[in-house]
Amino acid sequence: MNHRWLASSIVVVALLTVGTAPAASQSRSAANLTGATSALRAPDGKPSLQGNWDFRTITPLERPASQANQPVLSEAEAAAIQKEAESRKARLAAPSEVRSQPRAPGGGGVAVGAYNDFWLDFGTNVVGDRRTSLIVDPPDGRLPALTAGAKRQVASLVEDLALQRPIRVLDAGTRADGPEDRGLAERCIVGFNAGPPMMPSAYNNHLLLVQNSDYVVILNEMVHDARVIPLDGRPHLPSSIRQWMGDSRGHWEGDTLVVKTTNFSDKTASFNPNGMMALGTGSTLNLTERFRRADQNTLIYEFTVEDPTTFTRPFTAALPMRRSDELVYEYACHEGNYGLFSILRGTRAEDQAAK
Amino acid sequence: MRFSFFAGVLVVAALPAMAQTPNGEPPKTGRKAWTAPRTTDGQPDLQGVWWNSSATPLERPKALEGKPLLTDEELTELKKRAARLFDVHVDSDFAGGDNYFLALLANPERYKNPNSTGTSVEMVERELEHRTSLVVDPADGRIPPLTPEGRQRVRSRPTPTAAGQGPPAGPEDLSNPLRCITYGIPKLGGNSANNSYFQILQTPGYVVLSGEVIHDVRLIPLDGRSHLSRGVRQWHGDSRGRWEGNTLVVDTTNFSSQSDFMGSAENLHLVERFTRTAADTLSYEITLDDPTTWTRPWTAVIRLKQTPIPLYEVACHEGNFYTMEGMLRGARTEEQRAAARTPK
Numbered sequence: 001m002n003h004r005w006l007a008s009s010i011v012v013v014a015l016l017t018v019g020t021a022p023a024a025s026q027s028r029s030a031a032n033l034t035g036a037t038s039a040l041r042a043p044d045g046k047p048s049l050q051g052n053w054d055f056r057t058i059t060p061l062e063r064p065a066s067q068a069n070q071p072v073l074s075e076a077e078a079a080a081i082q083k084e085a086e087s088r089k090a091r092l093a094a095p096s097e098v099r100s101q102p103r104a105p106g107g108g109g110v111a112v113g114a115y116n117d118f119w120l121d122f123g124t125n126v127v128g129d130r131r132t133s134l135i136v137d138p139p140d141g142r143l144p145a146l147t148a149g150a151k152r153q154v155a156s157l158v159e160d161l162a163l164q165r166p167i168r169v170l171d172a173g174t175r176a177d178g179p180e181d182r183g184l185a186e187r188c189i190v191g192f193n194a195g196p197p198m199m200p201s202a203y204n205n206h207l208l209l210v211q212n213s214d215y216v217v218i219l220n221e222m223v224h225d226a227r228v229i230p231l232d233g234r235p236h237l238p239s240s241i242r243q244w245m246g247d248s249r250g251h252w253e254g255d256t257l258v259v260k261t262t263n264f265s266d267k268t269a270s271f272n273p274n275g276m277m278a279l280g281t282g283s284t285l286n287l288t289e290r291f292r293r294a295d296q297n298t299l300i301y302e303f304t305v306e307d308p309t310t311f312t313r314p315f316t317a318a319l320p321m322r323r324s325d326e327l328v329y330e331y332a333c334h335e336g337n338y339g340l341f342s343i344l345r346g347t348r349a350e351d352q353a354a355k
Numbered sequence: 356m357r358f359s360f361f362a363g364v365l366v367v368a369a370l371p372a373m374a375q376t377p378n379g380e381p382p383k384t385g386r387k388a389w390t391a392p393r394t395t396d397g398q399p400d401l402q403g404v405w406w407n408s409s410a411t412p413l414e415r416p417k418a419l420e421g422k423p424l425l426t427d428e429e430l431t432e433l434k435k436r437a438a439r440l441f442d443v444h445v446d447s448d449f450a451g452g453d454n455y456f457l458a459l460l461a462n463p464e465r466y467k468n469p470n471s472t473g474t475s476v477e478m479v480e481r482e483l484e485h486r487t488s489l490v491v492d493p494a495d496g497r498i499p500p501l502t503p504e505g506r507q508r509v510r511s512r513p514t515p516t517a518a519g520q521g522p523p524a525g526p527e528d529l530s531n532p533l534r535c536i537t538y539g540i541p542k543l544g545g546n547s548a549n550n551s552y553f554q555i556l557q558t559p560g561y562v563v564l565s566g567e568v569i570h571d572v573r574l575i576p577l578d579g580r581s582h583l584s585r586g587v588r589q590w591h592g593d594s595r596g597r598w599e600g601n602t603l604v605v606d607t608t609n610f611s612s613q614s615d616f617m618g619s620a621e622n623l624h625l626v627e628r629f630t631r632t633a634a635d636t637l638s639y640e641i642t643l644d645d646p647t648t649w650t651r652p653w654t655a656v657i658r659l660k661q662t663p664i665p666l667y668e669v670a671c672h673e674g675n676f677y678t679m680e681g682m683l684r685g686a687r688t689e690e691q692r693a694a695a696r697t698p699k
Contacts, residue, residue, distance in 0.1 A: 043396040043559055050558060179672075179680075188535070189670050208574055210558040213395055214402075217556060217563050219574055226572035228554065228565055228666070243668040328574075330589040332536045334672065341526070344680070 040293065044213040047255045047293050052328055053321035055198060055301065056123030056205040058085050061273055061317065063133035063141030071141060073130040085124035092117030121203040128298065128320045136302075137316040143273060146280075150310045153269075153278040155183065166267045168282075171275035176347035179340055184268070185275065186340060188333035190244050191222035192275050196261050196287055197303035200319065201275065207321075208328045209291075209299075216250055216257065223333040229259055237263050244268060246282065257291040270310040280310025297323040391601050391631045396559045399601040401631050404666060405659040407551040407639075410437075410481035412453035413543060413655065415488035415496030418460055423496060424485045433459045433483055440466055441475040449473035455481050479551075484658070489543075491640075492654040501618070505648035509618035522686030526679060531615055533679060535671035537590045538568045539616055540607070541627060541641045543657070554666055555629070555637075562596050562603060569671035575605055583609050588621060590614055603629040619648040635661040 042048040058081070063071070073081065127134070133141030146152065153163045155172035163174040165181070170192045173182035185192035193201035204222035211217070219226040229248045237247045239262075247263035264282025271279045290302040299321040306314040391399040415423070425433070436459045441447055448471035450458045455478075458466045466475065488496030501509060513530045523529050532538045542553070556563040564573040575596040583593045593609035607625040614620045628640040637659040644652035 048559075050560070179677075188672055210556075210561045210563060210574060212556065212558040215556050217558075217565070217572075217574070219572060224572065225570065226563075226565060226574075228556065228563070241667070244670050244673075245668060327583075329587075330591060332590055334535050335590075341680075341683075 040296070042211060042213075046211075046213070046252060047257075048211070049216070049257060049291050049293055049299060050210050052206060052208050052324045052326060053299050054123075054206055054324040054326070055193075055200050055319055055321045056121060057125055057127050057134075057200050057319065058082075058122055059127045059131060059134055061134045061199070062143060063135070067132040068140070070132055071139075073126065073132060075130070078126050078130045081126055082124055089117065089124055119203060121205065122200065123205070127318075128322075131318075134317040134319055135315055136318045137304075138313065143271075143279075144311045144313045144315050147308070147310060147312055150280055151278075152280075155276045157276065168267065168269040168272075168278035169276055170272050170278075176343045179344065182340060182343065183275065184244075185223075188223060188340075190268075191220055191225055191333075193222050194220035194225050194245075195303075196227070196245060196248070196259075197271075197289060197305070197317075198301065198319070199272070204331065206324060206326065206328050211257075216259070219328065221328045221331055224331045239263065242266065242283070246285070246287065255292060259289040259291070261285075261287040261289070270307040271305050280307055284309045294320070299323070389633050394557050398557055398598065399603070399631060400557070401555045401562075401603060401629055401637060402557055403661045404552060404554045404664060405637050405639075406662045406664070407543075407657055407659050408479060408482045409489065409657055410455055410459075410483045411486050411489050412456040413489045414453070414498055415490070416457060416460060419487045420495070422487055423494075425487060427485075430483060430485060436462050437481070437483065441478060443476055445475065447475040449475060449477055451478075456483075459483075482660075489655040489657055490653060491656050492642075493651070498617075499649045499651045499653050502646070502648060502650055505618055505645075508620075508648065512615055512618050522689055523683060524686070526683070527613075529679060529682065531590070531613070532569075535569060537571055537614075538566070539614065540571075540573070540591050541616065541625060541643075542566060542568070543655075552662070552664070552666055562605075565666065567666045567669060569669050582606075585609070588612065592623070592625065599628075601630060605629070616643070617648075619643065619645040622647045637661070 040048040042050070131141075135141045135143065138144055151164075151168075153167070153169050155161060155163060155167075155169045155174070157172050160173065160175055163169070165174070167173050167181055167183060169183045170185040170190070171183045173186065175181050179187055184190050191204070193199055193205055194207075198207070198220065201222075204220075206221045208219045208221075209216065210219075214230065214232055216229045216231065217226055218229070225245060227245060227248055229250045231250045231252070233251065234249065236249060237243075241247070242263055242265040244265055244267075246261040246265075246268075248259050248261040250257055250259040252258070262285070264285050264287075266281050266283040268282035268285075269278035269280060270282055270285045273279065284307050286306040288304040288306070290300075290304075292300045292302075294300050300318060301321050302316060302318045304314055304316040305311065391401075394400045394402070437455075439445065440458060440462070441450070441455075445465055447458075447466040448468045450466050450468065450471070454466075454468065490496045490498060493499060513528050526534050542551070553564055553566040556565065560576060560578050562575045562577060564575065566572070571591070573591060573594055575594045577596045577598070579597065580595065582595060583589075587593070588609055588611040590611050590613070592607040592611075592614065594605050594607040596603055596605045598604070605625075605627040607623075607627070610619075610621050610623050610625075612621040614623070616623060616625075622645045624644040626642040626644075628638075628642075630638045630640070632638050639657045639659050640654060641657075642652055642654040643649070
């Protein structure tokens, strides 16, 4: 989420926030992921992955240095972290301090303020198997080292840093000479958590998956991007055709749905560890996602990033999703979104003032 | 599959027009009726990529008043005119929507349209049929008159160019497609002569309508659940599907006040009926009921053709931002000039 996007899709956010009362999310914590029950079946005998899935979590992508030797939290530790997250959420849900004093003009690109916690919806749960990182491979739970010469962009929400174009971060950006200087999600080109791969982010961490024998459709609430994934073994698009969400092909390996995606545009990152960071370029990315229904309420989502021009080895993250009875609502990213327009206009005004 | 890109493919894929009754159904013959295949869970199978290349105008042209069907000779004549008028070597302008059919009726030396931004080379093949309007009800093939309120709304609705409305004060004065918000539903498709493709997928409990234009996807539950509460309004409304025999019926309410189908918005009750009438043919019937916009409900039938062509990704605002920025900037520049001319 970007602080400059105050006007964007407030209704959707509000609905989600209202719809996900703490009680609903807490009750689904700590599902036992190893003792998988027999998968629910679709009419063709394949496991049914169909339904609304919620991938909020507070478990970080990478294992924090303070837990370097601890791949899994104890039950007591997990409970304490979740309790702290809940109380923090309750604290921040209190009315904000009113700060209506305008900033002095000529702030030089310094952020003017952002959403308060009301808008944010990371949930309060660690992943069900209490890992300390979403990354399961390498075993240290950290992103592998980058290759020499790998492209890397790190943007800031506080100020615009000099970044080499094209901009592949999702949020923030570099100067604002034109819309292409802003992040891809800020431009409403892609969602900030829809990927692929999907990664939990500030809000709208929900998807609706439907399937039949020939296709799987993944509709991410953010930003109503649907991937229609053929399962019929057809080849990928020719490598000259490049898409923002790549080109996905699925197949079953036992009870696991495997989706391989290539043909990403050069204007995407190989991986965005978070909205403000872009590593590598999508042009050399081979992404594999695995979906397996562990039980009635749990969909294990795993993705593997292989891109030898960016990472010195592949890495894999696992993100259990919880079944949700909440609805996925419509999202119109550009609706009321003056953010981009105002960023550009503000920058032009500064250009004028500097002359 | 943009029109310019696939024009060649479409020529090959175009199928000969078949004689039809006014409701769009093929005429009854002595042959055994075609039966729709079933999905694994027993639904009539409507799946595939469907393409609307209809050349039939939405409303019956005045010149054809009282004539719901063309004769075979008239149809042949119109096809001849189409071949000549929109041949790549004739310097005709781009004729989108109903302009195509109207151009064939007028049959000028060349088709010229001052509002056209392209040439006939960019046009898709359009398929002529005997029908003279997509509107099947009212029987005169014309959209019913607007109510006074509807007239007012149509006058003030944002337009693609804001032409005639004065310069846009902001993006909301421009149309929803131009803002990349939505191309709206229902889609009349071929009549906009651009990206008139969508894919139908069915799964147990859901039907998916995936449109190529700006990747608008509708996931429609079939489980009989009730509509969202009246307070929740969406650009595409809230759709619920059910089967009536071999026909998929999709009932949509809860449109936003900013949704816009020919001026109709939050009071629109849309019913769409999808019936597969042959392996490669889908009858798409839309009934629009909005007493605040039209004096009576009306129905149109569009025939869609199945195509093996896949859908591609459309990122509407990719590069398109400049269109809107340019229009808004142009409007502000004009205002500044006008202000400068005003004596102080």
